[in-house]
Amino acid sequence: MTSTSFIPEPAGSGKAGAGQVARMLEQFAVFGGLETGGVTRLCASAADGEARDAFAALLESAGAEVRTDSVGNQYGIFRLATTKGAPLVMMGSHLDSQPQGGRFDGVLGVLGALETGRRLMQAKREGVVFNADFCAVNWTNEEGARFRPSLLGSGTFSGRIKAEDALASRDDDGLTLAQALDAIGYLGTDAPPPVPACYVELHVEQGAILEAEGVPIGIVTRNWGAAKMDVCFHGEQAHTGPTKMRSRRDALFAAAQTICDVRDIADRWPDRIHTSVGRLVVQPNSPNVVPARADLSIELRAVDDDILRSAEELATQAIQKAAAKANVRVDVSSRTARPIRTLPSVLSDLIKLCAAETGHVCREIDTVSGHDALSLLDVCPTGLVFVPSVGGIAHNEREETHSDDVDRGMAVLTRVALRLCQSRGDPKQAAL
Amino acid sequence: MTSTSFIPEPAGSGKAGAGQVARMLEQFAVFGGLETGGVTRLCASAADGEARDAFAALLESAGAEVRTDSVGNQYGIFRLATTKGAPLVMMGSHLDSQPQGGRFDGVLGVLGALETGRRLMQAKREGVVFNADFCAVNWTNEEGARFRPSLLGSGTFSGRIKAEDALASRDDDGLTLAQALDAIGYLGTDAPPPVPACYVELHVEQGAILEAEGVPIGIVTRNWGAAKMDVCFHGEQAHTGPTKMRSRRDALFAAAQTICDVRDIADRWPDRIHTSVGRLVVQPNSPNVVPARADLSIELRAVDDDILRSAEELATQAIQKAAAKANVRVDVSSRTARPIRTLPSVLSDLIKLCAAETGHVCREIDTVSGHDALSLLDVCPTGLVFVPSVGGIAHNEREETHSDDVDRGMAVLTRVALRLCQSRGDPKQAAL
Incomplete structure (x- = not known):
């Protein structure tokens, strides 16, 4: 043989x-x-x-x-x-x-x-x-x-x-x-x-x-290519009843805006980029407490480096915009990139x-x-x-x-x- | 005395x-x-x-x-x-x-x-x-x-x-x-x-x-008055990498749209209604898995019965719209009302x-x-x-x-x- x-x-x-x-x-x-x-x-x-x-x-x-x-x-x-x-x-x-x-x-x-x-x-x-x-x-x-x-x-x-x-x-x-x-x-x-x-x-x-x-x-x-971000919004725990809307610092609201905007990024380059938020952890996560903290993981995956860079820029802008609108602080705790x-x-x-x-x-x-x-x-x-x-x-x-x-x-x-x-x-x- | x-x-x-x-x-x-x-x-x-x-x-x-x-x-x-x-x-x-x-x-x-x-x-x-x-x-x-x-x-x-x-x-x-x-x-x-x-x-x-x-x-x-809803979006677990955007059935995306819309309801009647989503549980909650399930708790609290009814109607519409856009199924598992x-x-x-x-x-x-x-x-x-x-x-x-x-x-x-x-x-x- x-x-x-x-x-x-x-x-x-x-x-x-x-x-x-x-x-x-x-x-x-x-x-x-x-x-x-x-x-x-x-x-x-x-x-x-x-x-x-x-x-x-x-x-x-x-x-x-x-x-x-x-x-x-x-x-x-x-x-x-x-x-x-x-x-x-x-x-x-x-x-x-x-x-x-x-x-x-x-x-x-x-x-x-x-x-x-x-x-x-x-x-x-x-x-x-x-x-x-x-x-x-x-x-x-x-x-x-x-x-x-x-x-x-x-x-x-x-x-x-x-x-x-x-x-x-x-x-x-x-x-x-x-x-x-x-x-x-x-x-x-x-x-x-x-x-x-x-x-x-x-x-x-x-x-x-x-x-x-x-x-x-x-x-x-x-x-x-892939770009991944772990993002943490820091709001302030408060009662969902008497706390006035303008006094709230709702971390989950910031996260929700971000999730919607990240999804929209995918529509800019159909079939050439996939975007997602698969993980979201809310604290304290009680029905009648304004969330103090929301941790989420964003993924962007693209067939083209320019698209990936543009998408990452858009995602970063979305995070900042969401934090400002919800009056919360935001940290991007980690960024990883796969070329x-x-x-x-x-x-x-x-x-x-x-x-x-x-x-x-x-x-x-x-x-x-x-x-x-x-x-x-x-x-x-x-x-x-x-x-x-x-x-x-x-x-x-x-x-x-x-x-x-x-x-x-x-x-x-x-x-x-x-x-x-x-x-x-x-x-x-x-x-x- | x-x-x-x-x-x-x-x-x-x-x-x-x-x-x-x-x-x-x-x-x-x-x-x-x-x-x-x-x-x-x-x-x-x-x-x-x-x-x-x-x-x-x-x-x-x-x-x-x-x-x-x-x-x-x-x-x-x-x-x-x-x-x-x-x-x-x-x-x-x-x-x-x-x-x-x-x-x-x-x-x-x-x-x-x-x-x-x-x-x-x-x-x-x-x-x-x-x-x-x-x-x-x-x-x-x-x-x-x-x-x-x-x-x-x-x-x-x-x-x-x-x-x-x-x-x-x-x-x-x-x-x-x-x-x-x-x-x-x-x-x-x-x-x-x-x-x-x-x-x-x-x-x-x-x-x-x-x-x-x-x-x-x-x-x-x-x-x-208060109206509370427990809502569950049922999507389908999938890989956030290769799964095409149009094939995804993302329960968290539906939840995020709902959270944004519920927040917007509050702006219709300033200081006369408070709205919130304080609780959101995502499954399986992994960074690279399209979420199969998202459970959230919505609260609407209003000083006026007509406002509360209108808000509940708007929230229900928002839930349905979000489910349709994310191509997921939705259950409202409980509704409670406090007059x-x-x-x-x-x-x-x-x-x-x-x-x-x-x-x-x-x-x-x-x-x-x-x-x-x-x-x-x-x-x-x-x-x-x-x-x-x-x-x-x-x-x-x-x-x-x-x-x-x-x-x-x-x-x-x-x-x-x-x-x-x-x-x-x-x-x-x-x-x-």
Whole structure:
């Protein structure tokens, strides 16, 4: 057999390890599982701890060396290369979910990487010679649902975020990430692995383009830019009865005006910008008390840098206008920006080749949402592979990806890993 | 001595029992007390349980018979009359508070009633003859902060609310009032006392009129009408990234439009209507999830019935318009209305007389906020006495009423109780 076709094809299925990842996805859907089939597995919750335990156990039984770093990122290093200090090929995603989220988002990429590592180890045992090691990773707090910012673990690994800042991030109950990780036993002390030669992530599309076009594999070549703001309006608690309207300093009224204005920004550039306020926390939140404080999270995502800059300017003006009208004080407590970037063609070309080799049609696609792969882009060539989401439904319990599509994604991912780990992790050489 | 001047005047102070209620207010501010001097003592919380225990102990030591009814209302019956089955004069208010609320709101009326009962018992021991009994009461969940509607305990006593509906009311964590009362040992089994001959409540103004005019005693002659709506917008959870704007069904966007429109309603009738949204709960409340659900509480309070009706119509239209624009479904889960009513002059005349007798200037005043006295108006003549709030600050930790003003209010209240309990609870006879 050739070096790139070692995996025995099961009789009749025509696919290597068909259904294996889909079965593991079922098992992991139990951790934080909801009756609807979705999951609530917030970062560093008890359910996240259970999923992490299961991931670590599977890594160990697959022969990986398991590490947990200081922000809770979990790595499973598969020693494939015959020499020490060989380059590392890394794949992974995240096990945390949104509240009432889906069971594929993130988990697919983590279990896909685990299964890829298992297959590569099997190949090694069967005599395939590798010159790179492989690492399957679970990044902490990708979602940004419980702790902010999102992409926290991968952003720490890639140096954009300091570990101490990440650990000091607080949830809405005031608990720090450090406290939450410690509570589930994942405040690690291991050194992270070295920066990999390249990083590839398998993820569900979370949009409806692949499904609409009947294309099973999306190869991400560009990400939309994003600007995120955490805004806090500070008003003054008062009785909603006798307090005169002109004396009120209503933080929620300021927030409401802002939410309406942020929505209006999207209409200026149809289909080229998405805007949202998904989170709003009101204090003291009693029917007959003028709200003293309103914390909200604004997101702007655009396909074009100029649009994004203009939108951010408009949002900032809207916040100031709302604060003035409601006679409240405003703080923008954090701003994060994700620039529009192109993913390196050297990796997308390799993924295209592997899709062709495994007989799957593919297309180039943008990602509107953030992924850990975008954090890794700061330190190494990065690839991102999408498989179809039924109805484009995402961050919803009804999120679904067909088992056949999972298998197709896995076939491509395994092929990519195999070629990379036999080419010292160099995508150009791997495509030869 | 005459029958209406039995209370010994302490030498030098010129006031009966000066500072007594202010001292008890300090003691009660410990239950759920905050560093700022305010309190968070939500209905049927542990802190509320502690305050209730202290109230019951003080009632007992003052010689009252203590009862707790099925919705947790606490009564302390002082047997003053020489005959059984004598009419009852009732006074009281509530011990529950808003989150980060003040330590006078409600507590003043409860401790004022307790101290009044103590003084009347003392008078009885000193030979004063009464022909009515006296009851000091703590009504459950006046605030409506944890359980809705507000005025729940007094509304149950007066027959507007069924006890089973009151007990089934749920807080934002899904706990019922019955469960919460049971947890603190106040799911009572005692029969409530009979409907009183009349009810009088001492309360802080929560506005700034008395302070501005330098008048120590406000006699409430009318309440503003109120219309309250609990509204729930049902959208659909989706990813704030790839989900196209036109596909979104954003419950928070609908809520935000509603909040802005409700605020605008107030500008149509300046100083004749107060409007607010004090409470908004968003689900799942994650920065990158289109909100699936937003629950909000709207309040409209007006001095005129026609204005209130028009405002309610406008608010209903605003809700429907917002739901249509955000493409979400809307339920108005509850509507409660408090009509504009006049408090009976027979009682306000008696209070005026007693203010004059104790040497305190008074004025007639509206109440914009709801009070338990308004519930009792359904079953008996009711009086409501205000003392000044510093700066009109209410539902705020910085709420303050000067100790001298507490003493002035107590002097009037004691005089009113004394006259009523010597006149079979008949205000007309008591004013003779």
